[in-house]
Amino acid sequence: MRRWLADRWVMGVALLVLAYLSLPIIVVAGLSFNRPSSRLSYDFHEFTLDNWTHPFPTLEMRDAVVRSIEIGLIATVISTVLGTLMAFALVRHGFRGRAGINGLIFLPMATPELVMGTSLLALFVAAQIPLGFWTIVIAHVMFCVSFVVVTVKARLAGMDRRLEEAAMDLYASEWQTFRRVTLPLVLPGIVAAALLAFSLSFDDFIITNFNSGTTVTFPMYVWGAAGKGIPPQVNVIGTAMFAIALLVVGASSLQGRRARRAALAAPVAAVGAPKSAS
Amino acid sequence: MSALAHVPTSSGQPAAPPGARRGRSRLLPYLLLLPGAAWLLVFFVLPLLQLAAASLYDPSGSISTGYAMTWAFGNYPDALQQYWPQLARSFGYSAIALVLALLMGYPLAYGIAQKAGRWKNLLLVAVVAPMFTSFLVRTLAWKTILSDNGWVVGLLRDVHLLGADGRLLATPFAVVLGLTYNFLPFLVLPLYASLERLDPRLLEAASDLYASPLRAFQKVTLPLSMPGVIAGTLLFFIPATGDYINAELLGTPNEYMIGNVIDSAFLVRLDYPQGAALSFLLMAAILAIVFVYLRKAGTEEVL
Numbered sequence: 001m002r003r004w005l006a007d008r009w010v011m012g013v014a015l016l017v018l019a020y021l022s023l024p025i026i027v028v029a030g031l032s033f034n035r036p037s038s039r040l041s042y043d044f045h046e047f048t049l050d051n052w053t054h055p056f057p058t059l060e061m062r063d064a065v066v067r068s069i070e071i072g073l074i075a076t077v078i079s080t081v082l083g084t085l086m087a088f089a090l091v092r093h094g095f096r097g098r099a100g101i102n103g104l105i106f107l108p109m110a111t112p113e114l115v116m117g118t119s120l121l122a123l124f125v126a127a128q129i130p131l132g133f134w135t136i137v138i139a140h141v142m143f144c145v146s147f148v149v150v151t152v153k154a155r156l157a158g159m160d161r162r163l164e165e166a167a168m169d170l171y172a173s174e175w176q177t178f179r180r181v182t183l184p185l186v187l188p189g190i191v192a193a194a195l196l197a198f199s200l201s202f203d204d205f206i207i208t209n210f211n212s213g214t215t216v217t218f219p220m221y222v223w224g225a226a227g228k229g230i231p232p233q234v235n236v237i238g239t240a241m242f243a244i245a246l247l248v249v250g251a252s253s254l255q256g257r258r259a260r261r262a263a264l265a266a267p268v269a270a271v272g273a274p275k276s277a278s
Numbered sequence: 279m280s281a282l283a284h285v286p287t288s289s290g291q292p293a294a295p296p297g298a299r300r301g302r303s304r305l306l307p308y309l310l311l312l313p314g315a316a317w318l319l320v321f322f323v324l325p326l327l328q329l330a331a332a333s334l335y336d337p338s339g340s341i342s343t344g345y346a347m348t349w350a351f352g353n354y355p356d357a358l359q360q361y362w363p364q365l366a367r368s369f370g371y372s373a374i375a376l377v378l379a380l381l382m383g384y385p386l387a388y389g390i391a392q393k394a395g396r397w398k399n400l401l402l403v404a405v406v407a408p409m410f411t412s413f414l415v416r417t418l419a420w421k422t423i424l425s426d427n428g429w430v431v432g433l434l435r436d437v438h439l440l441g442a443d444g445r446l447l448a449t450p451f452a453v454v455l456g457l458t459y460n461f462l463p464f465l466v467l468p469l470y471a472s473l474e475r476l477d478p479r480l481l482e483a484a485s486d487l488y489a490s491p492l493r494a495f496q497k498v499t500l501p502l503s504m505p506g507v508i509a510g511t512l513l514f515f516i517p518a519t520g521d522y523i524n525a526e527l528l529g530t531p532n533e534y535m536i537g538n539v540i541d542s543a544f545l546v547r548l549d550y551p552q553g554a555a556l557s558f559l560l561m562a563a564i565l566a567i568v569f570v571y572l573r574k575a576g577t578e579e580v581l
Contacts (some may be wrong), residue, residue, distance in 0.1 A: 010385050010388055010389045010392075010393055011389045011393050011394070013382075013385040013386070013389070014385050014386045014388075014389030014390065014393075014394075014401075015389075017382040017383070017385065017386040017462075018386065018401065018404050018405070020382070020459065021404070021405065021407070021408055021459065021462060021463070022404065022407065022408070023419075023423060024408065024416040024417075024419035024420060024423065024459070025407060025408060025410075025411060025416065025419075027419040027422050027423055028411060028415055028416060028419045031419070031422060042418070042421045042422040042425055043422060043425055043427050043428065044422070081313075082313050082314035082317055083314060085310040085311070085313065085314060086310065086311055086314040086315070088310055089306075089307040089308075089310035089311045092307075093303070093306060093307035093310070094307070095307040095308060095311070101311060101315060104315060104318050104319070104322075104323070105318070107322070108318065108322050110512070110516060111516075111561070112516055112517065112519065112520030112560065112561065112564065113517065113520060114520040114521075114522070114537050114540060114557065114560065115326075115329070115520065115557050115558075115560065115561045116322065116325075118329060118540060118544055118553060118554065118557045119325035119326045119328060119329035119557065120321060120325045121544060122325060122328045122329045122331075122332045122550065122554060123321075123324060123325040123328040123329075125341070125550070126328050126331075126332070138321055139321070141317060141321075142317060142318065142321040142322055145314055145317060145318060146318075149314070199409075199410075203412050203413055205413060205414060205523065206520075206521075206522075206523070206537075209541070209545070210541075210544060210545070218412070219412060219413070219414050222412070222414040222415060222418070223414060226414075226418065226526075226527060230418060234415055234418075235415065237412070237415070238411045238412050238415035238416070239411070241410065241411050241412060242407070242410045242411040245410035245411075246403075246407070246410060249403060249410075253399065
C-alpha cells in the first residue's frame with residue numbers, strides 16, 4: 001500500500017495541476033453557451049445557443065476577427081519564407097558570423113514583448129511611419145521569424161542526408177533533388193512552423209497594442225471591450241480557436257503515427273510478414 | 279559542418295562545374311540569410327537603439343512639438359523614483375508566481391516524463407492546450423472562476439478561509455494566480471524535456487545503495503534536471519515580469535505592474551521619454567537577474 005502510494009502520488013499531483021490548467025478552457029467553452037444576466041456580468045446565467053448561431057454581435061467584432069486572420073496569413077507567409085531560408089543556411093552551410101546570426105535569432109525570443117513593442121513604436125514614430133495594418137504585419141513577422149527558424153532547423157537537423165546523396169547518385173540535378181527529396185522531407189517542419197507563426201500572430205496582444213494605431217485586431221477588440229462588458233460571443237471565438245487547434249494537432253499526430261507504421265511495415269512486408277513479432 | 283565548407287578547393291582545375299558550384303555555394307548562405315537577418319536588424323535591433331535614444335530625449339517635449347535629444351540621463355532616476363513600486367511589484371509578483379509554478383510544474387513534468395507510460399503524448403497536449411485559445415479570453419475566464427458569486431469564493435467563505443465579504447478578484451492573489459496559470463506551460467515543457475532523458479535505473483541504483491526517496495531526489499533527479507529547471511525558469515520569468523494583462527484584467531490599479539505604467543506612458547500620457555526609460559529599466563533589470571542567475575546556477579549550456 002505504501003509503495004503503491006509512493007508510486008502514485010506524483011501522478012495525482014500532476015493530474016491536479018492539469019485540472020488547474022484546463023479549468024479556464026472549460027469555463028470559456030461553458031460561457032460560450034451563456035446568456036449573461038447583464039452586460040458586465042461574467043457569471044453563468046442561462047443556457048442558450050444564440051451565441052453560436054450569431055457569433056458576431058457587432059460589425060466591429062466581425063471586422064476585428066477578419067483583420068486578425070488577414071494579418072495572421074500575411075505575417076505567416078512572410079515569416080515562414082524568411083525563417084525557412086535562414087534555417088537552411090544555418091544547418092546546411094558554413095559561413096562567417098554564425099554566432100552573430102544565432103544571437104540575432106535568439107534575442108527576440110528572450111526579450112520581453114513589452115520592450116519589443118515599445119521600441120518598434122519608438123522607431124515608427126521617429127521615422128514618421130503611420131501606424132496601422134502594415135505596421136502590425138511588420139511587427140508580427142519580426143517576432144515570428146525566430147520561432148520559424150528554430151522549428152524548421154530542428155526538422156532539418158534530424159534529416160538523413162544520405163537520402164539526398166542517393167538522389168544525386170542517381171543523377172538527379174541539384175534542383176530535382178531539392179524539389180523531390182529535400183522539400184517533401186522538410187515540409188512537415190515548415191508546416192508546423194507556419195501553424196506556430198499563425199497562432200502567435202493571431203493571439204498577439206502586447207506588441208500589437210503599441211503598433212496598431214486605430215486598427216483593431218481580435219485581441220485588441222477583447223481588450224477594448226473588457227472595460228465596457230465583453231459580449232459572450234468572444235467565448236465562441238475562443239472555443240472555436242481551441243477546437244480548430246486541437247483538430248490540427250490530432251490530425252498531425254494521427255498522420256505521423258500512420259507514416260511511422262507504414263515505414264515500419266514496409267520492410268516487414270517485403271520480407272513476407274512474420275506473424276506479429278512484437 | 280563549417281569545417282567541411284573550408285576545405286580548400288582545387289582551384290587550378292579547368293573542369294568548371296564543381297568549382298563553379300562551390301563559388302556559388304559560398305555566396306548562397308549569405309543570400310539565404312539576408313532577408314531574414316535584414317528584417318531582424320531593421321525591426322528588432324534598430325528599434326532598440328531608437329528606444330535607447332528616446333529614453334534620453336528632453337522630457338519637456340511632446341509628440342506634437344517634437345522631442346529634442348538632450349542626453350537627459352535624469353529621465354532614469356526620475357522614472358525610477360516615481361514608479362519603483364510598480365517595478366518592484368513586477369518582480370515580486372513574478373517571483374512568487376515562479377515559485378508556485380515550480381512547485382506545480384515539477385511534479386507535472388516528472389509525472390508525464392517518468393510515470394505516464396502510454397498517456398505521455400496525450401498529457402503533453404493537455405499541458406499546451408491552454409495556449410490553443412486566446413490569451414485574453416482565457417485570462418478573462420479567471421474573472422468568472424474567481425467571481426464573488428462563483429463557487430470558489432463560496433467554498434472558501436464556507437470553510438472560513440475567506441471572510442463573509444472577502445473576495446479573490448481584484449486582489450494580488452488573483453494577479454499572481456493568473457501569471458502562474460498563463461506561463462506555466464513555458465516552464466513545464468523544458469523541464470519535461472530534461473526529465474524525460476533521466477534514466478530510471480539511476481534512481482534504482484540510488485535506492486539499492488540505501489538512499490531514501492527524498493535523498494535520491496536531492497542527489498540524482500534534481501541535479502540531472504537542472505538544465506530544464508533553468509531554461510523553464512527563464513522562459514517563465516521573462517514574459518511574466520513584462521506582462522500587464524493579468525494585472526489589468528484580474529487586479530486593480532493597486533496591483534499594477536510596470537507594464538501598465540509603460541502602456542499608459544506610451545499610449546495615454548504620450549510621455550515617450552519616460553516610457554522608453556522605464557522599458558529600458560525593465561530590460562536591464564531582467565538581464566541583470568538572468569545573468570546573476572545563470573552565474574549562480576553555473577550552467578550556460580542551456581543558452
